[in-house]
Amino acid sequence: MRHVACPRVLSVLLVIAACASAPDSKRETPAPKAPSSVAAAPRAVAAARASDDAAGSWKGAIEVPGQKLEILVSLANSAGAWSGTISIPAQNAKDLKLVDVASDGSKVAFRIDGVPGDPTFDGTLADGKVTGAFTQGGASMPFALARAADPATEAADALAGFDEWLEATRAAWKSPAVAIAIVHGGKTVHATACGLSDVEAGRAATPDSLFAIGSSTKAFTTFVLGTLIDEGKLAWNDRVRKHLPEFRVEDPTLSDLLILRDLVTHRSGMPRHDLAWYNSSDTRAELVARLAHLPANADLRTEFQYNNLMYATAGYLAERVTGTAWEELVRERVFAPLAMTRSNFSVRDMAADLDHAEPYDLRDEKLKHMPMRGIDAVGPAGSINSSVNEMANWVKLHLANGEFGGRTLAQASTLAELHTVAMPTGGVDPNSPETIPVGYALGWFVDVYRGHLRIHHGGNIDGYSALVAFLPQDDWGLVILTNQNASALPGLVAQHAFDRLLGLERVDWSAKALATRDAAKSKVEEGKAKRDAERKTGTSPSHALADYAGEYEHAGYGIVKSTLDGGALKITFHELTAKLEHWHYDVFAARPDGEDTTFEDLKLQFTLGFDGEVDGLRVTVDPNLPPARFERRAEAELSDPAFLARYEGDYSLDGGVSCEVRVKGNALTVFVPGQPTYPLNPKRRGWFDLEGLEGFSLKFVADESGKIVAAEFHQPNGVFEAKRK
Numbered sequence: 001m002r003h004v005a006c007p008r009v010l011s012v013l014l015v016i017a018a019c020a021s022a023p024d025s026k027r028e029t030p031a032p033k034a035p036s037s038v039a040a041a042p043r044a045v046a047a048a049r050a051s052d053d054a055a056g057s058w059k060g061a062i063e064v065p066g067q068k069l070e071i072l073v074s075l076a077n078s079a080g081a082w083s084g085t086i087s088i089p090a091q092n093a094k095d096l097k098l099v100d101v102a103s104d105g106s107k108v109a110f111r112i113d114g115v116p117g118d119p120t121f122d123g124t125l126a127d128g129k130v131t132g133a134f135t136q137g138g139a140s141m142p143f144a145l146a147r148a149a150d151p152a153t154e155a156a157d158a159l160a161g162f163d164e165w166l167e168a169t170r171a172a173w174k175s176p177a178v179a180i181a182i183v184h185g186g187k188t189v190h191a192t193a194c195g196l197s198d199v200e201a202g203r204a205a206t207p208d209s210l211f212a213i214g215s216s217t218k219a220f221t222t223f224v225l226g227t228l229i230d231e232g233k234l235a236w237n238d239r240v241r242k243h244l245p246e247f248r249v250e251d252p253t254l255s256d257l258l259i260l261r262d263l264v265t266h267r268s269g270m271p272r273h274d275l276a277w278y279n280s281s282d283t284r285a286e287l288v289a290r291l292a293h294l295p296a297n298a299d300l301r302t303e304f305q306y307n308n309l310m311y312a313t314a315g316y317l318a319e320r321v322t323g324t325a326w327e328e329l330v331r332e333r334v335f336a337p338l339a340m341t342r343s344n345f346s347v348r349d350m351a352a353d354l355d356h357a358e359p360y361d362l363r364d365e366k367l368k369h370m371p372m373r374g375i376d377a378v379g380p381a382g383s384i385n386s387s388v389n390e391m392a393n394w395v396k397l398h399l400a401n402g403e404f405g406g407r408t409l410a411q412a413s414t415l416a417e418l419h420t421v422a423m424p425t426g427g428v429d430p431n432s433p434e435t436i437p438v439g440y441a442l443g444w445f446v447d448v449y450r451g452h453l454r455i456h457h458g459g460n461i462d463g464y465s466a467l468v469a470f471l472p473q474d475d476w477g478l479v480i481l482t483n484q485n486a487s488a489l490p491g492l493v494a495q496h497a498f499d500r501l502l503g504l505e506r507v508d509w510s511a512k513a514l515a516t517r518d519a520a521k522s523k524v525e526e527g528k529a530k531r532d533a534e535r536k537t538g539t540s541p542s543h544a545l546a547d548y549a550g551e552y553e554h555a556g557y558g559i560v561k562s563t564l565d566g567g568a569l570k571i572t573f574h575e576l577t578a579k580l581e582h583w584h585y586d587v588f589a590a591r592p593d594g595e596d597t598t599f600e601d602l603k604l605q606f607t608l609g610f611d612g613e614v615d616g617l618r619v620t621v622d623p624n625l626p627p628a629r630f631e632r633r634a635e636a637e638l639s640d641p642a643f644l645a646r647y648e649g650d651y652s653l654d655g656g657v658s659c660e661v662r663v664k665g666n667a668l669t670v671f672v673p674g675q676p677t678y679p680l681n682p683k684r685r686g687w688f689d690l691e692g693l694e695g696f697s698l699k700f701v702a703d704e705s706g707k708i709v710a711a712e713f714h715q716p717n718g719v720f721e722a723k724r725k
Contacts, residue, residue, distance in 0.1 A: 056148075057148040073098075094400055094401045109122045179194075179211070181207060183395045184475055192207060212359070213459045215308075219418070227409070227414070249291045268310050276558070284378075288313050293555035297625055387481070464483055465489065466480065647661055651724050667682075
């Protein structure tokens with residue numbers, strides 16, 4: 001169901017009015033008229049009679065039967081001309097225009113513009129309060145307003161001592177730096193940073209320091225898609241293949257059924273498959289093509305399974321529809337209008353900025369510098385780098401229903417859609433009863449934190465952790481960025497800040513989390529001990545280590561290269577390396593090669609063919625799937641026509657049967673009279689499999705000089721030699 005901005009929001013007021021007085025549904029709505037307590041004349045009163053007593057921010061509620069409907073009102077008087085706005089958080093109505101605003105110093109009246117039923121406020125001003133009657137569609141209810149503190153003052157009062165707490169908590173979690181910006185009332189009411197953005201250089205972090213925001217990028221991608229939907233170029237329920245005809249996943253039925261909304265709500269049926277893209281040099285188009293070789297493990301829209309590749313596909317789809325790169329779409333539609341001038345999409349660009357945060361990991365209670373890794377191809381899922389000062393404008397945009405600086409960047413209905421849950425994410429965590437998960441929207445998680453609706457998304461990428469969160473009904477938002485890998489700090493800072501801002505009883509979330517983390521450490525060690533106990537001792541590899549060297553390929557994940565390095569095996573995958581330690585039999589465990597721990601403790605099993613030769617590699621690349629099989633690649637020369645020419649010729653089998661081996665393109669074929677011509681798939685030097693015949697191979701035999709003198713047909717019923725003519 002599509003959301004419609006004003007009618008959807010304000011119809012709630014109409015229902016309230018109807019319940020209060022039950023007017024005749026056929027009754028005509030009276031023509032707008034001036035409230036009885038303020039005559040028509042004061043609406044156009046001369047400046048001499050105007051009073052500034054009513055000017056400012058007001059907070060209160062309408063006494064709706066059975067509840068109080070909170071409202072926020074802002075009134076201004078410029079040379080006798082009154083204006084104002086009203087927000088109704090519970091209805092997600094933000095800064096609705098007020099008309100016929102009037103005040104003579106003791107009376108205040110105003111009306112909500114463009115809403116059926118002529119919703120009108122008519123009140124008395126006294127002792128810093130406005131009380132009176134709210135009328136709509138013939139119904140009348142009392143309302144009361146009290147002066148609200150300036151947003152900055154309100155935040156300052158709530159955050160007294162916060163900066164000191166932040167520094168102490170940063171130190172307790174051994175995070176190099178943490179930065180935060182807090183938004184309220186359309187303003188950045190607090191922005192600060194503590195710690196070091198560069199430990200080695202001793203450079204202090206600032207609210208302008210650039211950090212990677214990781215998966216908080218996803219909401220930028222859905223926002224851009226939303227603007228394209230506003231323009232009629234897309235629809236959330238469009239089939240993916242409508243815009244990407246070549247799109248495929250392993251399951252052809254799923255390929256046909258997936259819609260755009262599925263790509264951005266983690267309900268595609270596909271698990272993460274992160275090793276398909278991590279540190280890959282593939283282009284975005286090449287990554288999307290790899291999906292054709294990656295399996296699903298759940299039915300469509302039945303399970304929440306986080307998937308970055310689906311977001312890369314969504315960004316690529318936007319590129320194809322517009323002919324403009326995803327990065328440029330975000331820059332034009334978000335960065336530029338929000339004055340996010342230093343925000344960027346590449347770690348190369350971030351590193352070139354003089355005020356950027358370097359990435360770190362906490363290992364054995366010591367900070368270790370991490371390399372910056374580019375994730376450009378999967379950028380729509382997580383490549384944005386920004387500062388809390390610039391990201392604050394992003395939060396303001398969402399709290400203002402798509403408006404910023406007097407411009408509408410996306411329709412209010414589109415923002416409502418982005419914030420509406422499309423996929424459940426699971427039940428309440430017994431260790432976090434204060435948070436009730438609702439589900440995943442379009443680029444956002446939605447939950448209820450201590451009774452307050454919260455919309456948020458975290459981000460974790462090598463050496464950085466982030467959180468963007470806002471409370472739409474309370475008009476509070478924040479951005480927290482750190483330069484520590486997989487840090488819990490952003491979430492803890494957010495809880496503490498929201499507790500202060502909402503006036504809730506404070507809980508020492510940091511102390512509780514530290515205790516939980518410390519208790520978990522012993523469990524981790526116990527798990528490692530049990531794992532090690534399962535190792536079969538006294539075993540050895542079935543082959544000499546040199547026999548395991550080679551390249552192993554999976555069409556979805558890419559190529560694993562195994563080499564013999566100083567008497568030990570070493571693997572390289574997407575330019576990341578690890579040493580292999582023999583575990584048992586033909587299973588090896590990956591160990592860090594230097595500081596890189598990407599593949600630490602990963603198990604790899606080399607497999608053998610019926611001929612006893614190493615023909616593949618099994619690796620658990622996703623814990624939600626069986627091990628993936630990487631097929632051993634033949635030497636590159638076996639696809640070189642010039643090299644293959646050495647095998648070409650006629651070969652004579654016993655009984656006078658002649659077979660022909662020919663080069664066709666960059667491959668060999670074999671023809672035996674009475675049978676079809678079989679393509680020969682290279683297996684290893686001198687060995688080829690007959691395509692389509694399981695267990696049938698052709699081995700070429702060379703003499704001492706290297707000249708091919710015979711070919712052996714290896715098949716289930718025997719080995720048959722054919723001499724070269």
